[in-house]
Amino acid sequence: MSxxxxxxxxxxxxxxxxxxxxxxxxxxxxxxMVASLLFFQNHHLTFWASGIEI
Structure with a gap:
């Protein structure tokens, strides 16, 4: 090889x-990004379910 x-x-x-x-x-x-979005959505949903809005 040269x-x-x-x-x-x-x-x-x-x-x-x-x-x-x-x-x-x-x-x-x-x-x-996907993981953090999912985590945030889950967090948002749990807070929303307990009647507390973020």
């Missing part, structure tokens, strides 16, 4: 790793 090929492979690997980690961050954040 040096150019190795550099190209390294460059592609870096891009793939970055995309992969960005996707993981995006998934993590969206899961966190």
């Amino acid at each position: 040096l150019q090929q190795l550099e190209a492979i390294h460059f592609i690997k870096c891009i793939l790793v970055r995309i992969w980690s960005w996707q993981h961050l995006a998934i993590f954040f969206s899961l966190n």
Whole structure:
């Protein structure tokens, strides 16, 4: 393998790793958002059920 090929492979690997980690961050954040929304809704519902509005 030539040096150019190795550099190209390294460059592609870096891009793939970055995309992969960005996707993981995006998934993590969206899961966190969904979880907090559900938690807030449940909280809101329990308060509402007991007659106390937030």
